[in-house]
Amino acid sequence: MSPTTAPLPPTTDEAPAATTHRVLVNHEEQxxxxxxxKAIPAGWSETFNGPRQxxxxxxxxxxxxxxxxxxxx
Known part of the structure; x- marks a missing residue:
């Protein structure tokens, strides 16, 4: 009997389109x-959110x- 392994989670590029993301902007407008x-890091603020694309x-x-x-x- 061969061992089974769980599949790896998708990478960011393979994540489902329905996954919610945020667009952040810093004081330099980057x-x-x-x-x-994930928590928003210090120095950044959210300007938009929705599916990745x-x-x-x-x-x-x-x-x-x-x-x-x-x-x-």
Missing amino acids: YCLWPAE ACLDHIEAVWTDMRPKSVRD
Whole structure:
């Protein structure tokens, strides 16, 4: 009899589309995709949440200048 192993959990790229994520932004107006079940780190705030792809689409729409705010000003 061969041992059986449980399947590994999906990686972030394989996570189901229904998984809720957050879009975070810091004081430099840099964006981050963050799992909803994790606490928001200090220095970041939530600007959007939803399925992973919706969050990625939101980031693409709003983060049009990748330079930190301190460099743009």
